[in-house]
Amino acid sequence: MQDILSMLSAIHRPRLLMRAARFGADTYRRDVHLPRLLGYGTLPRYGAALMQLMEMESALNAQRKADDTSYSLTRHIDVLIAIVAEARVMRAALS
Template structure:
């Protein structure tokens, strides 16, 4: 399995999704947004949060690529924002 840094470096998403997520990161509030994004229990370890977000984003991206009716661009951006913000938080702590 690839490490988180490699997984994120290999993400190739449409520019509109990426730009929207990058703009949203400044408004990200972990206590408010993370529980809503994960829609379930929040893992205790930060690495586990990142893995969960990566897996969730990958699933949503698969819905996008297959043009599944369940796909939501707003949800996709929300997950990307959380993923970017949590990775930045992880990186700042030197973990």
């Protein structure tokens, strides 16, 4: 789990994106938001969910940097919100 948190700390995104993600993470509800992002069914554990979210975010960030027309800012922020909120829960569990 520590590796996941160190990987998260290495991610650098534009300040405005991260600010929106931190703001949205305050109202994040795992049981509502995570199925919409990862697909419906059994919710994965926090570590597995974070790994999937990080892969999705990496792809979205690559689209953003390439000025891809299929890039969705809303989706990117939603994924970042989930990452921030899941990481908060994981850090709290480790403390």
